[in-house]
Amino acid sequence: MAASEPPRGLPPDDRVDLYLFRFMQNPAEGLSRLQRGLSLQLTAPSTHRAIMGEDVTIPCSFTIDNPPIDQKFLGISWYFQGNEILSVQNANVRSRDPRISYTGRAENGTADLSISDITITYGGIYRCAILYTPKKEEKEIRLDIQAPPQITITETLVVKNRESVLRSVISGFYPVDIDIKWLRDREILANVIMEIPQRDPDGTYSVRSSVTITPTEEDRERIFSCRVQHESLTAPLQEDFRLVYGEIPNVQITSQTFELDVEQSLVCNVSGFYPESITVNWFLNDTLLENAKLQRISSSAVESVYHFIPTEQNWGMELSCVVDHATLTTPHVERLLVQGIDLRAKHKTSVAIVAALLILVLGTVTFYVLYKKERKKSFPKVREITRSPGGLFSLDVDHFYPEAITVSWEVIQPPSSTQPRPIDSTPVMHQNQDGTFNVTSTSESLRGMIWEDEPYAVRASVTHQKLKRLSHKEWKSDDKDNRDFLAQPEVEMIKIPKWFVNQQTQLQCRITHFYPDQLTVNWFKKENGKEDLIYIVDNERYKIPNRKSQLQPDKTFTYTSLLEVTPSLEDRGSEIICRVSHPSLEGLIERTTGPLQVLVKPKAQHPIQLPINDSGDMVASFSLFSFYPEDIKVTWTYGPTQEKKPSQETISENPDGTFTVTSQRTIPGNTKDWPKLCIEIANTLWGLIHISPSSGLTKGERVSGVRWPGIGYHFVQDLPWRPHIGDFTCLLLDGKYEIMCEISGYFPDDLTVSWYKKNEGADDFVPVGNDNKYQTAVSEPQIQPDHTYSCTASLMFTPTLTEDQRSEFICRVQHPSMEEPIERRTDAIKEYTQPSVCIIS
Template identity: 55%
Template sequence: MQSVGKSLPKVRAITRSSGGIFSLDVDHFFPEDITVSWKVIQPPSSTQPRPIDSTILRQQNQDGTFNATSTCESLRGEIQEDEPYIVQAVVEHNKLKHQKQREWRSNEKDNKDFLARPEVEMIQIPKLFANQQTQLQCRISHFYPDELTVNWMMKDHGSGQLNQINDGGRYGIPNNTSQLQPDKTFTHTALLDFTPSIADHGSEVICRVNHPSLKEPIERTTGTLQVLAKPKVQKHIQLFIHDSGDMVATFSLLGFYPEDITVTWSNGPSLEKKPSEEAISENQDGTFTVNSQCTVPGNLFENPQFRVRVTWNHPSMENEEYREISVQDPDFPWHPRIEEITPIILQVQQQSTVKCKVSGYLSRDIKVTWLEKKGGSIIDCTQNTDYTISEIKHERMANNSYQCSPSLSFIPKSVTEDLEVICRVEHPSLENPIERSTGLARTSVAPQENNVKFTISGSDHVVCSLSLMKFYPQTIFIKWTQGEGKKETMSSTKKIIQTNDEKTFDAISECVVPLQYFKSLVRVTWTHESLKEPGTRDLHMTGNTT
């Protein structure tokens, strides 16, 4: 047996693997240090060989000698692959008197071996939502050379027809550069920006890949497209009062696809599920609308903590969603409101009545408190026996809500009192009480003016009508004039009506005006003891007032 110290390196022949990678084995050498260098010569007649990077792996044998395998980097991209070339490997070791060289010469068949067949992964498909741009990705790897052709195709779900997708419209095909990998092959991600529509549901998108290494193109498909449209809330929960007193809750969801949707109603502290009815209809764009309704006993809404919830789920949603409503929600349609309150008109030893109109509430559990305000102090009117407070009578309205008109009466002892009355309303549907004040008591109330109304009378006259509302005392003067300089007074009529028990008055004055008078100026003027200056309204040809 040859001793370790006398072992000479045994240099094998160069071997070539696909992709232009070369290796050289050196066996049974000692000591371990060894050098293998690589060169490529192209054309073979060249006198300037080019060095090639390489790696070397060593392994010790049982007899103490070593084996080594040196591998040079791939020649892809380093040479002209359609021309002949020579690969040389030179071995240097201290047991060798001279370098040992091995050589490998190419032929036509070897040149074709540089090709690397692409590996095409499945298309990455995100969730597709109608009319929302998305991106399809198809990753292609381990190909060489970088001569790749990618086409996107759409296969119609109805006819099965295959149509090529071009850049433009609802499609975008971004330019994407191939990436060189350490093994000298390339990786490419084919992209398709795509805005799907409901009509695409059931179709297929195909990525077709062509390359010089392939006899036939490679295709990958999305499979059947599942296009989704998320339901949109049309309005908050709508509530309607049935004649029976029950409450009908309705809710609508629009524009969803596919048709399958789940709508559930629940109410009460434990959100107990309740039966409901759903009607689904198809929209012109292929999406769907659902209208759902649930009946709830109306008396349950007398509890301010009671709530009604509607929950829905759909394949387009990650999690179910819900809306709910209670009597204290801003969207609850029946909150009491104080529409108006009459002023305090003071007449000594004559009864004054303040009336407050409250409307729009559902539960009759309403509390009205009258407060007297003098200077900076406020007291409950029930603490003063001079006040008489009416009993609340609820009146059901056409929309099945309620209204009432509570009143407060008293006999003033003087006309100089610094007096104000406040009506305060509390109700389960109100988070905080609402209030309205009469303002300071007064001996006169200024008229409220309505717009002048015009009615054609015959072919050359116009009936002009002025309404002045809620004034006190009764005496009021209304005058109609025409002309710019010296104004001519025209005849008119006046009708005065007292407003129930509020002590205030309404007046309606009418004047028949020839059309020709409007070419200059028509004016109506009114005076009342509550006004510092007379009220006026000028009328012109257009019928507009200033």
């Protein structure tokens, strides 16, 4: 055993015992270290500041009176909130957190601690502890985490000479103390309200602030600002903006005298408003009327039409048009009382006479039409232009022959213009049983071709050889026709089946087939168990990229709104909602993700551990940590048969809501096949981990370097209890020369030791031992605290000058845990003198 190595089984954290052991092994060096180590000075700040999301280094340094620093007598430990998080001993670094690392240089007296991508949870008291035998110094450092705020102005709409509220959201800041001011041309405003700050999942805070003002005409040219002061900022943060002036809508109902059981169109005219987004609904008493149709007249005028047939039950009820707009604090209500006359009895005789006359007229007309049809067979019959939603127009031409025919289209705006513009069209031909043809010609959509708030005319011209001249059909718009250009959006939320913590996820809200390109999309979050919706703004956690609508061949638009989210475990059960508004809609369209399923992939805490217990059995142990949900199952197999073996699992919940599982499999130490089993385990050690699909692991994924093929993972690792050959010790006593080496750390107690010699000038080693000259021995094995064995192997002989001068010796060890033996050798021994340590080659 080398003099500098401690006894087997010494706990790694028992630094004092380690140094005392070294002191006893070499008193002279230990005394020198003791004298020089009495003066140890530690330098570290009392506080240190870090910005959330950055990499931070906490400084700590030390000096001694008599450098250089001997790392054999040096121990460095870092503690957080009283728990050890990192230790350094003999240049070996052990960290209990993957974000925490040692970036100091012990030989230069630096013991700095580094934390990557720091979060709020890492703020608190750290302790740097330096042990330099036998002196120990410690210092506490308070790490303050700060996060700078972001300002989002959410409401700038005002009405002149009327109280209006400006609103903002300040998000992503830490600590909680913050100062918010509102300014008008650098003048600080009064009537500011700041709500109670709310804690976000990442530990930062968000707060809403508002200010009430009465804007004047002069305020149109003034700059308004929201200014924030926070300890994370070197200078105040300020967001400037101008007011958006809105106009309150004027509402008027147009109707006629009500007649019992006679339909009439009720029109609610809403005009003079800004911005364009507005909601108009009809109510009968307190019941919403679903069939009303809203059409836009211009950017500042709409009308809602409801076709109403009064009944006896409706008599005396109240019709109301309810308008909701951003400039209104409460919806505007315009009312109309249902009252009128019943004309049914008065007109019964008149109705009968009119019906008889109609029958007579229809009969005459039918006879005439049939007559003309037969006479003018094969002449094109040009129908009237029909209008379809979306700005499409169609024209039918029936029963013509021959087939050749031309239908051309033009649009004229205004109708008095002398410069018509051609419109592309598509004809669809059909042959009748009598050999004649029909054609339907459909124009392309007029969306984007005309001014939708001005009158226009559409003209179709038909050319055919049976016609003496061009046949024209014309259609003219009126004030109500612009509604046909509107196209209601279709909204689809592209759902993500599984969300993974700290892995950015992109939500897509796809809106198609809408016109005009006046779309508003907002994102909201509904937390688990709560009814209130949280308006999502672009910040560090949520990103809403700017995108443009895409024009489609049918002249409608398509738009995909993106929301990039980095989920946390607190998002479990929450919903993300996409809300869409458009001029073609009477209300809003919402799509939701439904309750979110948030997952955390397991991480391997350490390789499989293979300690030996007091009974001489091997206990294989493996841990996975920080996974969610809890559902997980571990099954062990090993050897060529891959037979499943029983195991024990312990699952515990972590403070952050994730789980840790530790699985153990005991292999009896007294099995008859232990030598064979050792080699099987050493070369093919299996851990088959069955997990529920909700854990998110898929085929071929790696978790902390362990591959997961299908439902399990497989890897090869060295056994921790393979034998180790220590340094040689050579003794000369009474003419006998003895070479000894310590063999340690092996299990089970099944060891074979062989000795070999190579003389000077020879090419090969030859076995020696247990003859007239050489004697070998292996001491009785000793059980160590970790339940492995150690022993001492020796070779004794009487050296001769002619045979043994400059000879080399090998100690070769074979054990069931190894397929190949291990060995150590001496250099050529030149002299056989006093006791010494042999040189190892």
